[in-house]
Amino acid sequence: MRNAFIDELVVAAEKNNNIVLVVGDLGYGVVEPFAKRFPKRFFNAGVAEQSMMSLSAGLASEGFHVFVYSIANFPTFRCAEQIRNDVDYHKLPVTIVAVGGGVAYGNLGYSHHAVQDYALIRVMPNMLIAAPGDPMEVRACMRYLTHNPQPSYLRLGKSGERCIHSEVPEVYPGKWLSIREGDQYGDTYLTTGAALEIANQSINDAKLPGWSLNSVPLWSMSTKQAQVSQLERYSSVHTIEDHLMDGGFGSWLLEAAYTRADLLVKIKIKAIDSKVCGLVGKQSTLNVVGGLFDGY
């Protein structure tokens, strides 16, 4: 995912000299292609996330589309108010890029587990969450964001993720991407972020031929309304996310459907149990312990 991100960023920056990359002293082995190609548009803000986020907003206020790259909770929780006041409130084109979504850095401990980031970002009225499920969705999200610069949060895994889509899909905020069509008015998994692979695997392992699989890589406060008509197409919608239920994607979908009791009963949420908080282990292990998956 990280490589797909930097590929797309370099391609976009070739065409648009307003694209800037700011990193929080992280990105070894990832950001070099951009830094070498565009040294005047690459800045290491140091280990100083608050200043990093505010100065990125300052750059964006002068017409730059700023990508701010860091790990896990550093570009989000560490500088939450800078995102809220400087980026979101001023509607500035800053795309926060966090690698290590979910428990991708499982062995590195709680500091590096991003299992509350949706909760933080999705309460900001102007932020668009981009949580791609595979490298193809990363490319799709990057193409959308570079054509539509806005306050946004791109949540990436790490590297080595499998491609689920066979080609780069077309995405727009709130849209469900169909990966697999099962029975009409049947059951579907609905994922955001890296949970796409888990859902795909679950369908294959449990031999659920009638099930559909959809993902929602782009979502936000303002795209809740668009969920109703998509919920109506299925008899049950099972969300999966590598994030806590509290403030997460499934909860967002419940909020989207809150006026429709008939839709609410269709939604089943699978999210990481908070007992994972404080444990270390491989991503796959912690996803099993957290209840996302029965095991690889």
Added chain:
Amino acid sequence: MMLDTKELANRIRKNSLKMVHRAKASHIASALSIADILAVLYGEILHFNPAEPNDLTRDRFILSKGHACVAVYATLAEVGVIPDAQLDTYGDDFSWLMNHISHKVPGVEFSTGSLGHGLPFGVGKALAANVRAQLWQTFVLLSDGEMDEGANWEALMFAAHHKLSNLTAIIDYNKLQSLDSVANTLGLEPLAAKLHAFGCAVHEIDGHDHGQISQSLKRIDSNRPTVIIAHTTKGKGVSFMENRVEWHYKNPNDEQLAVALAELRVSYA
């Protein structure tokens, strides 16, 4: 734009008093503290066109101590960016003139209210001008208590490292914070030495002396950001508000307003 900065400062003080009185708002002493700095900035230093406040060649001014916004609103009215009548809406329901400075007001670059945001934001602006080789300057006005915020020191490190000579920070060093003096809260001294050690060009001035303010704002270092430590008096110009913590919060009643305005008339005359 060249204006009589003494008269401008006087009018900023007068209108700031009237605004907080009418709105029953706080922070009048913080506004009086920066009236002279704003008068020299807007009357003499900043390049801007009142008819086109978003002109790309303008100098950028950011008020990081957003609670002192009435002084900036009053200034913007004096220099013709916003109509005088709009000042009367300060503090009203749905007014653009919020009680912390708002970017929805023409001529205001950035909304603040939480401290420690304006300087790093200004660093981003100064960096943008550098990337594009543009000549405009960025000025950020901060409070002294605000220097408790780590984000400011992060930003100074970045500004010095990148030799942002197009950035000037002005610290309104009025020595009073929200509950007590700066010295009794988290002492800043030796402030000049700290800023110098962070790689800034540092000037210490009397923040009410227009000559000193003007001179210091014109002394741009060629390869370092500049920080001006402006020694000021909180509540400056109204004797019963000067150096009193309570005027961080209180608003003047009718009688106090009349006394304050009379004092300003005498001192200006």
